[in-house]
Amino acid sequence: METIHNRVGEVYEPFKVRFLKRDITALAPDEVLVRVRASALCGSDLHIARGRHPSAPLPVTIGHEFAGDVQAVGSAVKNVAVGRRVTVEPCIVCGTCEACRHGDYGYCEHISFTYRNGDGAMADYVVVKAACVYELPDDLSYETGALIEPLSVATHAVRRAQIQLGETVLILGAGAIGMMTAAMCRRSGAAQVIVADLSDSRLEMALQMGATVAINSGRTDLEQEVARLTGGKGVDKSFECVGRESCFLQAIQTLRRNGTATVVGIYEQPQITFPASRLVTHEIHIQGAQGYCWDFPIAIAAARDLPLEKFITHTFPLEQLQQALDTALDPASNSIKVIVKP
Incomplete structure:
Protein backbone atom coordinates (compact mmCIF):
# COMPACT_ATOMS: atom_id res chain seq x y z
CA MET A 1 0.00 0.00 0.00
CA SER A 141 -26.45 9.27 2.64
CA TYR A 142 -22.98 9.63 4.14
CA GLU A 143 -24.40 12.30 6.45
CA THR A 144 -27.12 9.94 7.68
CA GLY A 145 -24.52 7.20 7.95
CA ALA A 146 -22.53 9.40 10.33
CA LEU A 147 -25.60 9.49 12.61
CA ILE A 148 -25.89 5.71 12.89
CA GLU A 149 -23.52 5.81 15.87
CA PRO A 150 -25.69 8.10 18.06
CA LEU A 151 -28.79 6.25 16.88
CA SER A 152 -27.11 3.05 18.07
CA VAL A 153 -26.51 4.64 21.49
CA ALA A 154 -30.22 5.44 21.70
CA THR A 155 -31.13 1.97 20.43
CA HIS A 156 -28.96 0.38 23.12
CA ALA A 157 -30.54 2.49 25.87
CA VAL A 158 -34.08 1.66 24.71
CA ARG A 159 -33.30 -2.05 24.49
CA ARG A 160 -31.74 -1.93 27.95
CA ALA A 161 -34.93 -0.33 29.27
CA GLN A 162 -37.07 -3.10 27.73
CA ILE A 163 -39.81 -0.74 26.57
CA GLN A 164 -43.18 -2.50 26.44
CA LEU A 165 -46.28 -1.84 24.36
CA GLY A 166 -48.40 0.93 25.85
CA GLU A 167 -45.85 2.25 28.33
CA THR A 168 -45.31 5.90 29.25
CA VAL A 169 -41.74 7.17 29.17
CA LEU A 170 -40.01 10.42 30.06
CA ILE A 171 -36.85 11.58 28.29
CA LEU A 172 -34.81 14.33 29.94
CA GLY A 173 -32.86 16.25 27.32
CA ALA A 174 -33.77 16.95 23.70
CA GLY A 175 -30.30 16.70 22.29
CA ALA A 176 -29.66 14.27 19.46
CA ILE A 177 -29.50 11.25 21.81
CA GLY A 178 -32.67 12.28 23.63
CA MET A 179 -34.62 12.78 20.41
CA MET A 180 -33.34 9.53 18.93
CA THR A 181 -34.33 7.78 22.16
CA ALA A 182 -37.83 9.22 21.73
CA ALA A 183 -37.97 7.87 18.19
CA MET A 184 -36.84 4.40 19.21
CA CYS A 185 -39.25 4.31 22.18
CA ARG A 186 -42.15 4.96 19.82
CA ARG A 187 -40.89 2.26 17.45
CA SER A 188 -40.75 -0.09 20.44
CA GLY A 189 -44.40 0.48 21.32
CA ALA A 190 -44.42 3.24 23.94
CA ALA A 191 -47.82 4.94 23.90
CA GLN A 192 -46.78 8.21 25.53
CA VAL A 193 -43.32 9.69 25.08
CA ILE A 194 -42.72 12.83 27.13
CA VAL A 195 -39.61 14.88 26.32
CA ALA A 196 -38.36 17.67 28.59
CA ASP A 197 -35.82 20.33 27.67
CA LEU A 198 -35.19 24.08 27.99
CA SER A 199 -35.22 24.77 24.23
CA ASP A 200 -38.53 25.25 22.43
CA SER A 201 -36.94 24.63 19.02
CA ARG A 202 -35.48 21.30 20.17
CA LEU A 203 -38.78 20.32 21.74
CA GLU A 204 -40.55 21.04 18.46
CA MET A 205 -38.12 18.74 16.66
CA ALA A 206 -38.61 16.08 19.33
CA LEU A 207 -42.31 16.06 18.46
CA GLN A 208 -41.38 15.50 14.81
CA MET A 209 -39.18 12.55 15.84
CA GLY A 210 -41.86 10.71 17.80
CA ALA A 211 -42.44 12.47 21.12
CA THR A 212 -46.12 12.83 22.03
CA VAL A 213 -45.66 15.52 24.70
CA ALA A 214 -43.01 18.25 24.92
CA ILE A 215 -42.38 20.12 28.18
CA ASN A 216 -40.20 23.18 28.63
CA SER A 217 -38.94 22.41 32.12
CA GLY A 218 -37.64 25.96 32.49
CA ARG A 219 -41.21 27.27 32.49
CA THR A 220 -43.14 24.30 33.84
CA ASP A 221 -42.76 22.27 37.03
CA LEU A 222 -41.79 18.97 35.42
CA GLU A 223 -42.68 16.70 38.31
CA GLN A 224 -46.12 18.26 38.68
CA GLU A 225 -46.79 18.04 34.95
CA VAL A 226 -45.72 14.39 34.77
CA ALA A 227 -47.97 13.63 37.74
CA ARG A 228 -50.86 15.29 35.91
CA LEU A 229 -50.18 13.40 32.69
CA THR A 230 -49.96 10.04 34.46
CA GLY A 231 -52.81 10.40 36.94
CA GLY A 232 -50.32 10.74 39.79
CA LYS A 233 -48.64 7.37 39.17
CA GLY A 234 -45.47 8.48 37.41
CA VAL A 235 -43.88 7.15 34.24
CA ASP A 236 -42.98 3.53 33.59
CA LYS A 237 -39.49 4.35 32.29
CA SER A 238 -37.27 7.43 32.25
CA PHE A 239 -34.09 8.29 30.37
CA GLU A 240 -31.54 10.83 31.63
CA CYS A 241 -29.79 12.14 28.51
CA VAL A 242 -28.14 15.29 29.87
CA GLY A 243 -25.58 14.36 32.54
CA ARG A 244 -26.65 16.71 35.35
CA GLU A 245 -27.62 16.01 38.94
CA SER A 246 -30.88 17.95 38.61
CA CYS A 247 -31.91 15.81 35.64
CA PHE A 248 -30.94 12.60 37.45
CA LEU A 249 -33.20 13.62 40.34
CA GLN A 250 -36.07 14.31 37.96
CA ALA A 251 -35.51 10.94 36.29
CA ILE A 252 -36.02 9.06 39.55
CA GLN A 253 -38.62 11.35 41.17
CA THR A 254 -41.00 11.02 38.20
CA LEU A 255 -40.92 7.20 38.13
CA ARG A 256 -43.86 5.09 39.19
CA ARG A 257 -43.30 2.40 41.77
CA ASN A 258 -41.14 -0.37 40.28
CA GLY A 259 -40.18 1.93 37.40
CA THR A 260 -36.79 2.03 35.69
CA ALA A 261 -34.48 4.99 35.08
CA THR A 262 -31.79 4.57 32.40
CA VAL A 263 -28.86 6.99 32.65
CA VAL A 264 -27.23 7.83 29.30
CA GLY A 265 -25.72 11.27 29.92
CA ILE A 266 -22.01 11.82 30.60
CA TYR A 267 -21.42 13.53 33.94
CA GLU A 268 -18.72 16.19 33.96
CA GLN A 269 -19.32 16.33 37.73
CA PRO A 270 -19.52 12.59 38.52
CA GLN A 271 -20.39 12.89 42.24
CA ILE A 272 -24.10 13.53 42.79
CA THR A 273 -26.52 13.32 45.73
CA PHE A 274 -29.99 11.80 45.58
CA PRO A 275 -32.62 10.55 48.09
CA ALA A 276 -31.64 6.90 48.54
CA SER A 277 -34.89 6.18 50.38
CA ARG A 278 -36.64 6.37 47.00
CA LEU A 279 -34.97 3.08 46.10
CA VAL A 280 -36.73 1.42 49.04
CA THR A 281 -40.09 3.20 49.18
CA HIS A 282 -40.76 2.91 45.43
CA GLU A 283 -38.56 -0.10 44.58
CA ILE A 284 -37.25 1.74 41.54
CA HIS A 285 -34.48 0.49 39.28
CA ILE A 286 -31.55 2.67 38.17
CA GLN A 287 -29.29 1.48 35.35
CA GLY A 288 -26.80 2.91 32.91
CA ALA A 289 -26.43 2.58 29.16
CA GLN A 290 -23.09 3.06 27.41
CA GLY A 291 -22.34 2.59 23.76
CA TYR A 292 -23.76 -0.40 21.93
CA CYS A 293 -23.65 -4.16 21.59
CA TRP A 294 -25.21 -5.64 18.43
CA ASP A 295 -27.19 -2.39 18.08
CA PHE A 296 -25.69 -1.06 14.82
CA PRO A 297 -27.67 -3.40 12.52
CA ILE A 298 -30.91 -2.43 14.28
CA ALA A 299 -30.08 1.27 14.00
CA ILE A 300 -29.23 0.97 10.30
CA ALA A 301 -32.57 -0.72 9.64
CA ALA A 302 -34.45 1.92 11.65
CA ALA A 303 -32.62 4.83 10.01
Whole structure:
Protein backbone atom coordinates (compact mmCIF):
# COMPACT_ATOMS: atom_id res chain seq x y z
CA MET A 1 0.00 0.00 0.00
CA GLU A 2 1.36 3.40 -0.91
CA THR A 3 1.91 5.87 1.91
CA ILE A 4 -1.14 8.02 2.68
CA HIS A 5 -0.68 11.40 4.36
CA ASN A 6 -3.50 11.99 6.80
CA ARG A 7 -4.77 15.00 8.78
CA VAL A 8 -6.23 14.24 12.21
CA GLY A 9 -8.01 16.84 14.35
CA GLU A 10 -6.98 16.99 18.01
CA VAL A 11 -8.29 18.95 20.97
CA TYR A 12 -4.97 19.79 22.61
CA GLU A 13 -6.25 22.12 25.31
CA PRO A 14 -9.75 23.28 26.31
CA PHE A 15 -11.64 24.77 23.35
CA LYS A 16 -8.64 24.61 20.99
CA VAL A 17 -8.10 22.33 17.98
CA ARG A 18 -5.02 21.58 15.92
CA PHE A 19 -4.20 19.12 13.15
CA LEU A 20 -1.67 16.33 13.44
CA LYS A 21 -0.03 14.69 10.45
CA ARG A 22 -0.03 10.91 10.32
CA ASP A 23 1.44 8.65 7.66
CA ILE A 24 -0.50 5.46 6.98
CA THR A 25 1.87 2.96 5.41
CA ALA A 26 0.32 -0.48 5.95
CA LEU A 27 -2.74 -2.27 7.29
CA ALA A 28 -2.86 -5.26 9.62
CA PRO A 29 -4.63 -8.30 8.13
CA ASP A 30 -7.90 -7.48 9.94
CA GLU A 31 -7.89 -3.71 9.32
CA VAL A 32 -9.81 -1.47 6.92
CA LEU A 33 -8.84 1.99 5.69
CA VAL A 34 -11.86 4.26 5.39
CA ARG A 35 -11.82 7.55 3.54
CA VAL A 36 -14.04 9.79 5.67
CA ARG A 37 -16.88 11.51 3.82
CA ALA A 38 -18.89 12.85 6.77
CA SER A 39 -18.01 13.05 10.45
CA ALA A 40 -20.34 14.42 13.14
CA LEU A 41 -19.47 16.18 16.37
CA CYS A 42 -20.87 14.34 19.37
CA GLY A 43 -21.81 15.39 22.89
CA SER A 44 -18.76 13.43 24.02
CA ASP A 45 -16.60 15.63 21.79
CA LEU A 46 -18.04 18.71 23.52
CA HIS A 47 -17.22 17.30 26.96
CA ILE A 48 -13.70 16.68 25.63
CA ALA A 49 -13.50 20.19 24.17
CA ARG A 50 -14.28 21.66 27.58
CA GLY A 51 -11.59 19.44 29.09
CA ARG A 52 -14.18 17.77 31.31
CA HIS A 53 -14.71 14.30 29.88
CA PRO A 54 -14.19 11.93 32.84
CA SER A 55 -12.68 9.18 30.66
CA ALA A 56 -10.78 11.17 28.03
CA PRO A 57 -8.14 13.58 29.39
CA LEU A 58 -6.60 15.99 26.89
CA PRO A 59 -5.11 15.86 24.33
CA VAL A 60 -7.64 13.78 22.40
CA THR A 61 -8.09 13.16 18.67
CA ILE A 62 -11.84 13.43 18.17
CA GLY A 63 -14.51 12.07 15.85
CA HIS A 64 -16.32 8.75 16.18
CA GLU A 65 -19.61 9.34 14.34
CA PHE A 66 -18.72 8.96 10.68
CA ALA A 67 -19.26 7.34 7.32
CA GLY A 68 -17.12 6.99 4.24
CA ASP A 69 -15.70 4.78 1.52
CA VAL A 70 -13.48 1.74 1.94
CA GLN A 71 -10.12 2.74 0.48
CA ALA A 72 -8.13 -0.43 1.25
CA VAL A 73 -8.48 -3.66 3.21
CA GLY A 74 -6.10 -5.98 5.03
CA SER A 75 -5.22 -9.39 3.66
CA ALA A 76 -7.69 -11.29 5.89
CA VAL A 77 -10.73 -9.01 5.44
CA LYS A 78 -13.72 -10.80 3.91
CA ASN A 79 -16.78 -8.85 5.08
CA VAL A 80 -16.28 -5.66 3.08
CA ALA A 81 -14.64 -4.67 -0.19
CA VAL A 82 -12.83 -1.64 -1.55
CA GLY A 83 -15.25 1.02 -2.77
CA ARG A 84 -18.11 0.13 -0.43
CA ARG A 85 -19.95 2.88 1.45
CA VAL A 86 -19.72 2.18 5.17
CA THR A 87 -20.25 3.37 8.71
CA VAL A 88 -18.17 2.17 11.63
CA GLU A 89 -18.88 1.05 15.19
CA PRO A 90 -16.07 2.86 17.04
CA CYS A 91 -15.68 0.70 20.13
CA ILE A 92 -12.51 -1.20 20.93
CA VAL A 93 -12.79 -4.58 22.65
CA CYS A 94 -10.29 -7.31 23.44
CA GLY A 95 -12.24 -10.27 22.02
CA THR A 96 -10.74 -12.65 24.58
CA CYS A 97 -12.27 -11.81 27.97
CA GLU A 98 -15.24 -13.79 29.29
CA ALA A 99 -17.79 -11.18 28.19
CA CYS A 100 -16.38 -11.02 24.66
CA ARG A 101 -16.31 -14.81 24.37
CA HIS A 102 -19.98 -14.90 25.32
CA GLY A 103 -20.81 -12.30 22.65
CA ASP A 104 -21.48 -9.56 25.22
CA TYR A 105 -18.68 -7.36 23.94
CA GLY A 106 -20.38 -4.28 25.39
CA TYR A 107 -19.21 -5.58 28.77
CA CYS A 108 -15.63 -6.22 27.64
CA GLU A 109 -13.26 -5.93 30.58
CA HIS A 110 -11.04 -3.67 28.50
CA ILE A 111 -13.66 -1.77 26.46
CA SER A 112 -12.69 1.58 25.07
CA PHE A 113 -13.70 3.85 22.21
CA THR A 114 -11.67 5.32 19.38
CA TYR A 115 -11.79 8.83 20.80
CA ARG A 116 -10.32 7.51 24.08
CA ASN A 117 -7.71 5.24 22.54
CA GLY A 118 -6.51 5.80 18.99
CA ASP A 119 -7.16 8.36 16.29
CA GLY A 120 -10.60 9.76 15.66
CA ALA A 121 -12.46 10.42 12.43
CA MET A 122 -12.13 14.20 12.26
CA ALA A 123 -9.63 13.25 9.61
CA ASP A 124 -9.20 12.48 5.93
CA TYR A 125 -8.82 8.76 6.66
CA VAL A 126 -9.24 6.41 9.59
CA VAL A 127 -8.02 2.85 10.16
CA VAL A 128 -10.52 0.52 11.84
CA LYS A 129 -11.03 -3.18 12.53
CA ALA A 130 -13.01 -4.99 9.84
CA ALA A 131 -15.41 -6.46 12.41
CA CYS A 132 -16.60 -2.91 13.22
CA VAL A 133 -17.48 -1.98 9.63
CA TYR A 134 -21.08 -1.96 8.38
CA GLU A 135 -22.17 -1.30 4.83
CA LEU A 136 -24.62 1.53 4.26
CA PRO A 137 -27.79 0.84 2.28
CA ASP A 138 -27.90 2.76 -0.99
CA ASP A 139 -30.74 4.97 0.26
CA LEU A 140 -28.76 6.31 3.24
CA SER A 141 -26.45 9.27 2.64
CA TYR A 142 -22.98 9.63 4.14
CA GLU A 143 -24.40 12.30 6.45
CA THR A 144 -27.12 9.94 7.68
CA GLY A 145 -24.52 7.20 7.95
CA ALA A 146 -22.53 9.40 10.33
CA LEU A 147 -25.60 9.49 12.61
CA ILE A 148 -25.89 5.71 12.89
CA GLU A 149 -23.52 5.81 15.87
CA PRO A 150 -25.69 8.10 18.06
CA LEU A 151 -28.79 6.25 16.88
CA SER A 152 -27.11 3.05 18.07
CA VAL A 153 -26.51 4.64 21.49
CA ALA A 154 -30.22 5.44 21.70
CA THR A 155 -31.13 1.97 20.43
CA HIS A 156 -28.96 0.38 23.12
CA ALA A 157 -30.54 2.49 25.87
CA VAL A 158 -34.08 1.66 24.71
CA ARG A 159 -33.30 -2.05 24.49
CA ARG A 160 -31.74 -1.93 27.95
CA ALA A 161 -34.93 -0.33 29.27
CA GLN A 162 -37.07 -3.10 27.73
CA ILE A 163 -39.81 -0.74 26.57
CA GLN A 164 -43.18 -2.50 26.44
CA LEU A 165 -46.28 -1.84 24.36
CA GLY A 166 -48.40 0.93 25.85
CA GLU A 167 -45.85 2.25 28.33
CA THR A 168 -45.31 5.90 29.25
CA VAL A 169 -41.74 7.17 29.17
CA LEU A 170 -40.01 10.42 30.06
CA ILE A 171 -36.85 11.58 28.29
CA LEU A 172 -34.81 14.33 29.94
CA GLY A 173 -32.86 16.25 27.32
CA ALA A 174 -33.77 16.95 23.70
CA GLY A 175 -30.30 16.70 22.29
CA ALA A 176 -29.66 14.27 19.46
CA ILE A 177 -29.50 11.25 21.81
CA GLY A 178 -32.67 12.28 23.63
CA MET A 179 -34.62 12.78 20.41
CA MET A 180 -33.34 9.53 18.93
CA THR A 181 -34.33 7.78 22.16
CA ALA A 182 -37.83 9.22 21.73
CA ALA A 183 -37.97 7.87 18.19
CA MET A 184 -36.84 4.40 19.21
CA CYS A 185 -39.25 4.31 22.18
CA ARG A 186 -42.15 4.96 19.82
CA ARG A 187 -40.89 2.26 17.45
CA SER A 188 -40.75 -0.09 20.44
CA GLY A 189 -44.40 0.48 21.32
CA ALA A 190 -44.42 3.24 23.94
CA ALA A 191 -47.82 4.94 23.90
CA GLN A 192 -46.78 8.21 25.53
CA VAL A 193 -43.32 9.69 25.08
CA ILE A 194 -42.72 12.83 27.13
CA VAL A 195 -39.61 14.88 26.32
CA ALA A 196 -38.36 17.67 28.59
CA ASP A 197 -35.82 20.33 27.67
CA LEU A 198 -35.19 24.08 27.99
CA SER A 199 -35.22 24.77 24.23
CA ASP A 200 -38.53 25.25 22.43
CA SER A 201 -36.94 24.63 19.02
CA ARG A 202 -35.48 21.30 20.17
CA LEU A 203 -38.78 20.32 21.74
CA GLU A 204 -40.55 21.04 18.46
CA MET A 205 -38.12 18.74 16.66
CA ALA A 206 -38.61 16.08 19.33
CA LEU A 207 -42.31 16.06 18.46
CA GLN A 208 -41.38 15.50 14.81
CA MET A 209 -39.18 12.55 15.84
CA GLY A 210 -41.86 10.71 17.80
CA ALA A 211 -42.44 12.47 21.12
CA THR A 212 -46.12 12.83 22.03
CA VAL A 213 -45.66 15.52 24.70
CA ALA A 214 -43.01 18.25 24.92
CA ILE A 215 -42.38 20.12 28.18
CA ASN A 216 -40.20 23.18 28.63
CA SER A 217 -38.94 22.41 32.12
CA GLY A 218 -37.64 25.96 32.49
CA ARG A 219 -41.21 27.27 32.49
CA THR A 220 -43.14 24.30 33.84
CA ASP A 221 -42.76 22.27 37.03
CA LEU A 222 -41.79 18.97 35.42
CA GLU A 223 -42.68 16.70 38.31
CA GLN A 224 -46.12 18.26 38.68
CA GLU A 225 -46.79 18.04 34.95
CA VAL A 226 -45.72 14.39 34.77
CA ALA A 227 -47.97 13.63 37.74
CA ARG A 228 -50.86 15.29 35.91
CA LEU A 229 -50.18 13.40 32.69
CA THR A 230 -49.96 10.04 34.46
CA GLY A 231 -52.81 10.40 36.94
CA GLY A 232 -50.32 10.74 39.79
CA LYS A 233 -48.64 7.37 39.17
CA GLY A 234 -45.47 8.48 37.41
CA VAL A 235 -43.88 7.15 34.24
CA ASP A 236 -42.98 3.53 33.59
CA LYS A 237 -39.49 4.35 32.29
CA SER A 238 -37.27 7.43 32.25
CA PHE A 239 -34.09 8.29 30.37
CA GLU A 240 -31.54 10.83 31.63
CA CYS A 241 -29.79 12.14 28.51
CA VAL A 242 -28.14 15.29 29.87
CA GLY A 243 -25.58 14.36 32.54
CA ARG A 244 -26.65 16.71 35.35
CA GLU A 245 -27.62 16.01 38.94
CA SER A 246 -30.88 17.95 38.61
CA CYS A 247 -31.91 15.81 35.64
CA PHE A 248 -30.94 12.60 37.45
CA LEU A 249 -33.20 13.62 40.34
CA GLN A 250 -36.07 14.31 37.96
CA ALA A 251 -35.51 10.94 36.29
CA ILE A 252 -36.02 9.06 39.55
CA GLN A 253 -38.62 11.35 41.17
CA THR A 254 -41.00 11.02 38.20
CA LEU A 255 -40.92 7.20 38.13
CA ARG A 256 -43.86 5.09 39.19
CA ARG A 257 -43.30 2.40 41.77
CA ASN A 258 -41.14 -0.37 40.28
CA GLY A 259 -40.18 1.93 37.40
CA THR A 260 -36.79 2.03 35.69
CA ALA A 261 -34.48 4.99 35.08
CA THR A 262 -31.79 4.57 32.40
CA VAL A 263 -28.86 6.99 32.65
CA VAL A 264 -27.23 7.83 29.30
CA GLY A 265 -25.72 11.27 29.92
CA ILE A 266 -22.01 11.82 30.60
CA TYR A 267 -21.42 13.53 33.94
CA GLU A 268 -18.72 16.19 33.96
CA GLN A 269 -19.32 16.33 37.73
CA PRO A 270 -19.52 12.59 38.52
CA GLN A 271 -20.39 12.89 42.24
CA ILE A 272 -24.10 13.53 42.79
CA THR A 273 -26.52 13.32 45.73
CA PHE A 274 -29.99 11.80 45.58
CA PRO A 275 -32.62 10.55 48.09
CA ALA A 276 -31.64 6.90 48.54
CA SER A 277 -34.89 6.18 50.38
CA ARG A 278 -36.64 6.37 47.00
CA LEU A 279 -34.97 3.08 46.10
CA VAL A 280 -36.73 1.42 49.04
CA THR A 281 -40.09 3.20 49.18
CA HIS A 282 -40.76 2.91 45.43
CA GLU A 283 -38.56 -0.10 44.58
CA ILE A 284 -37.25 1.74 41.54
CA HIS A 285 -34.48 0.49 39.28
CA ILE A 286 -31.55 2.67 38.17
CA GLN A 287 -29.29 1.48 35.35
CA GLY A 288 -26.80 2.91 32.91
CA ALA A 289 -26.43 2.58 29.16
CA GLN A 290 -23.09 3.06 27.41
CA GLY A 291 -22.34 2.59 23.76
CA TYR A 292 -23.76 -0.40 21.93
CA CYS A 293 -23.65 -4.16 21.59
CA TRP A 294 -25.21 -5.64 18.43
CA ASP A 295 -27.19 -2.39 18.08
CA PHE A 296 -25.69 -1.06 14.82
CA PRO A 297 -27.67 -3.40 12.52
CA ILE A 298 -30.91 -2.43 14.28
CA ALA A 299 -30.08 1.27 14.00
CA ILE A 300 -29.23 0.97 10.30
CA ALA A 301 -32.57 -0.72 9.64
CA ALA A 302 -34.45 1.92 11.65
CA ALA A 303 -32.62 4.83 10.01
CA ARG A 304 -34.37 4.18 6.71
CA ASP A 305 -37.68 5.23 8.29
CA LEU A 306 -36.45 8.15 10.39
CA PRO A 307 -35.85 11.74 9.16
CA LEU A 308 -32.32 11.83 10.58
CA GLU A 309 -31.27 14.55 8.14
CA LYS A 310 -33.35 17.00 10.22
CA PHE A 311 -30.72 16.75 12.95
CA ILE A 312 -28.02 18.23 10.71
CA THR A 313 -27.99 21.98 11.31
CA HIS A 314 -24.45 22.95 10.24
CA THR A 315 -21.80 21.62 7.85
CA PHE A 316 -18.12 22.60 7.66
CA PRO A 317 -15.07 21.45 5.70
CA LEU A 318 -12.44 19.62 7.77
CA GLU A 319 -10.04 22.58 7.71
CA GLN A 320 -12.71 24.58 9.60
CA LEU A 321 -12.89 22.08 12.47
CA GLN A 322 -12.23 24.86 15.00
CA GLN A 323 -15.24 26.82 13.70
CA ALA A 324 -17.33 23.65 13.70
CA LEU A 325 -16.45 22.98 17.33
CA ASP A 326 -17.09 26.60 18.32
CA THR A 327 -20.51 26.39 16.68
CA ALA A 328 -21.41 23.16 18.46
CA LEU A 329 -20.33 24.66 21.80
CA ASP A 330 -22.28 27.90 21.32
CA PRO A 331 -25.86 27.65 22.65
CA ALA A 332 -26.84 30.64 20.49
CA SER A 333 -26.12 28.64 17.33
CA ASN A 334 -29.08 26.31 18.04
CA SER A 335 -27.00 23.52 16.57
CA ILE A 336 -28.03 19.91 16.95
CA LYS A 337 -25.65 17.98 14.73
CA VAL A 338 -22.61 19.65 13.21
CA ILE A 339 -21.14 17.70 10.29
CA VAL A 340 -17.54 17.99 9.15
CA LYS A 341 -16.58 16.93 5.63
CA PRO A 342 -12.97 16.34 4.58
